[in-house]
Amino acid sequence: MKRIYSIILLLFIAGRGMAQVGGSQIFTFLKLPPSARVAALGGSCIQVMDDDVANVQQNPALLNPQMHMQLSTNWVNYLADIKFGYFGTAYSLKKYGNIAIGLQYINYGNFNGYDESQNPTGVFKAGENAFNIAYSKSYNKWVNFGVGAKYISANYGGNHSTGMAVDAGVNVRSGDSLFDAALVFRNFGTQFKTFNGVDGKEPLPYELQAGLSFKPRHMPIRFLFTGTNLQTNATTYINNNKPRQVSLETGEEIIPKVSVAQKVFSHITVATEFILGKSLRLRMGLNPRMRGDMKLDEIKGLSGFSWGVGFKVKRFAVSYGGAMYTPGITTGHFSLQLNMDNFRWVRTPPPMHSF
Numbered sequence: 001m002k003r004i005y006s007i008i009l010l011l012f013i014a015g016r017g018m019a020q021v022g023g024s025q026i027f028t029f030l031k032l033p034p035s036a037r038v039a040a041l042g043g044s045c046i047q048v049m050d051d052d053v054a055n056v057q058q059n060p061a062l063l064n065p066q067m068h069m070q071l072s073t074n075w076v077n078y079l080a081d082i083k084f085g086y087f088g089t090a091y092s093l094k095k096y097g098n099i100a101i102g103l104q105y106i107n108y109g110n111f112n113g114y115d116e117s118q119n120p121t122g123v124f125k126a127g128e129n130a131f132n133i134a135y136s137k138s139y140n141k142w143v144n145f146g147v148g149a150k151y152i153s154a155n156y157g158g159n160h161s162t163g164m165a166v167d168a169g170v171n172v173r174s175g176d177s178l179f180d181a182a183l184v185f186r187n188f189g190t191q192f193k194t195f196n197g198v199d200g201k202e203p204l205p206y207e208l209q210a211g212l213s214f215k216p217r218h219m220p221i222r223f224l225f226t227g228t229n230l231q232t233n234a235t236t237y238i239n240n241n242k243p244r245q246v247s248l249e250t251g252e253e254i255i256p257k258v259s260v261a262q263k264v265f266s267h268i269t270v271a272t273e274f275i276l277g278k279s280l281r282l283r284m285g286l287n288p289r290m291r292g293d294m295k296l297d298e299i300k301g302l303s304g305f306s307w308g309v310g311f312k313v314k315r316f317a318v319s320y321g322g323a324m325y326t327p328g329i330t331t332g333h334f335s336l337q338l339n340m341d342n343f344r345w346v347r348t349p350p351p352m353h354s355f
Contacts, residue, residue: 025202025204025205026154026161026163026191026202026205027128027130027154027204027205029084029104029130030130030150030152030204032084033321033333034057034074034086035319035321036076036308036310036320036321036335037052037283037308038055038058039331039333040284040285040308040321040322041224041271041273041283042224042270042271042286043269043285043323044209044228044269045058045211045224045271046169046209046210046226047062047181047211047212047224048222049062049064049066049173049180050066051066051067051337051339052067052072052337053067053070053071053088053089053090053100054072054088056090056134056146056148057088057132058186059146059209060100060134060135060146060148060167060169061144061145061146061169061171062169063098063100063136063144063146064136064138065092065098067090067092068090068098069090069339069340069341070089070090070337070339070340071088071337071339072087072088072089072335072336072337073087073335074087074333074335076332076334078106078331079325079331081109082106082107083107084106084107085104086103086104087102088100088101088102088132089102089340097135097137098137099133100133101132101134102132102133103131105127105128105129105130106127106129107126108125109125110123110124110125113157124156124157125155126156126157127154127155128154129153129154130151130165132148132150133148134146134148134149134167135148142174143171143172144170145169146169146171147169148166148167149165150166150167152165156195159196160193160195161193161195162192162193163189163190163193163204164189164190165187165189166189167187168184168185169182169183169184170182170183170184176217178216178217179212179213179215180211180212180213181210181211182209182210183208183210184209185206185208185209186207186208186209187204188204188206189206190204207230208229209228209229209230210227210230211224211226212225212226213225215275220274220275220276221273221274222272222273224270224271224272224273224285225270226268226270227267228267228269228289229266229267230267233263262292265288265289265292266292267289269286269287270286271286271306279311280310281311281319282308282309283307283308283321284306284308285306285307286304286306287306288304289304290304291303291305301324301326301327301328302324303326304325305324306323307321307322308320308322310335315338315339315340316336316337317336317337318334318336319336319337320332320333321333321335
């Protein structure tokens with residue numbers, strides 16, 4: 001147990017030493033939800049251990065033998081026709097642990113290029129991708145450790161940047177598999193090459209997360225609570241475009257105050273997953289920070305809310321997830337997972353009999 005406590009403490013100290021959210025960061029696409037399920041659960045799912053390979057992107061400690069030979073494909077037509085997705089698979093090494101590989105990508109589309117004199121220079125593409133590999137090993141029947149590494153590259157019209165990030169996490173499960181607790185530190189790394197090779201390196205979107213999952217006995221529902229951006233207190237957004245208010249007594253600008261409740265809920269996502277039999281799942285989530293940052297003053301709507309559905313048919317699992325970032329703007333995420341274990345691509349012909 002000393003080994004477990006040491007790793008958890010190391011992850012926590014490393015996370016608390018980091019700076020605030022936002023600002024100048026590179027490779028921020030790493031924080032996008034890798035699957036329809038994650039999108040439907042509020043954008044975070046670091047504490048559910050099952051056969052969903054895409055969850056390895058959230059927490060490498062979720063990598064387990066149930067994911068053996070599962071192939072996961074995920075894609076979404078994002079905002080402004082931006083497209084991103086994730087492909088991944090896993091393999092069980094039995095008593096030696098588990099490994100997984102995957103590719104996360106984002107395609108920003110085609111752009112018209114111009115020089116300093118506004119002369120056209122042609123059309124160029126922009127995109128980023130990250131190749132990742134993860135490894136996990138169980139300490140005993142209840143505790144699972146995982147680490148992952150990502151080689152990241154970006155290309156903006158011939159301007160390249162590269163970097164590497166590391167994830168490390170732990171997941172603890174109760175003996176009856178009804179309760180999970182997880183801690184993960186994501187995207188700790190560095191930029192190897194800047195876009196112009198001159199400017200200073202930009203920080204990666206590092207993040208410390210902790211999560212709990214609880215399924216009441218004999219009830220077809222799972223509750224998920226995730227703490228996000230625990231490495232900083234500065235997660236609330238202040239709209240600087242609002243008209244500034246000035247004190248009539250002092251003539252000084254009145255600085256908007258952020259309540260304690262706002263600060264707390266800006267770190268939390270909540271979600272539920274209804275388990276309807278062996279084949280059907282219904283999902284709902286709420287991301288309070290997204291709701292606070294993206295809602296409009298006139299129309300709050302369902303900003304920050306997400307929903308989805310998933311079902312299995314034999315070897316196939318299909319999921320859809322929807323998320324509303326701001327009123328009138330909703331994204332649709334699609335996922336397909338195939339169990340390739342003992343899969344026969346060509347049917348073996350029946351034996352011929354002689355009479």
